[in-house]
Amino acid sequence: RLWDVRKLSSSLAVLKGRMGAIRSIRFSSDGRFMAMAEPADFVHLYDTRQNYTKSQEIDIFGEVAGISFSPDTEAFFVVADRTYGSLLEFNRRRMNYYLDSIL
Numbered sequence: 001r002l003w004d005v006r007k008l009s010s011s012l013a014v015l016k017g018r019m020g021a022i023r024s025i026r027f028s029s030d031g032r033f034m035a036m037a038e039p040a041d042f043v044h045l046y047d048t049r050q051n052y053t054k055s056q057e058i059d060i061f062g063e064v065a066g067i068s069f070s071p072d073t074e075a076f077f078v079v080a081d082r083t084y085g086s087l088l089e090f091n092r093r094r095m096n097y098y099l100d101s102i103l
Contacts, residue, residue, distance in 0.1 A: 002052065013052040018042045024066060028073040035076065037064040043078055
């Protein structure tokens with residue numbers, strides 16, 4: 001559950017994992033996104049401006065060692081699986097439809 005400490009009578013949202021308890025939570029520097037990682041296999045990204053209803057799930061193979069946003073919030077990093085040692089980088093997708101009008 002996600003709580004606002006100014007109003008503890010009800011939770012803002014119920015955010016569920018797939019396999020286990022949530023091990024790590026990070027917010028982007030602009031506060032727009034929240035990421036939470038399970039101990040293994042799944043990382044969940046939520047849009048805070050959409051009241052946590054819009055989300056994306058990243059399915060990876062192995063244990064999740066850590067998550068982090070870049071300072072400019074353009075990239076998201078997942079460190080996974082201590083056996084094989086992997087660093088995954090995900091970039092934000094931008095929809096710049098105004099560029100289509102130039103062509």
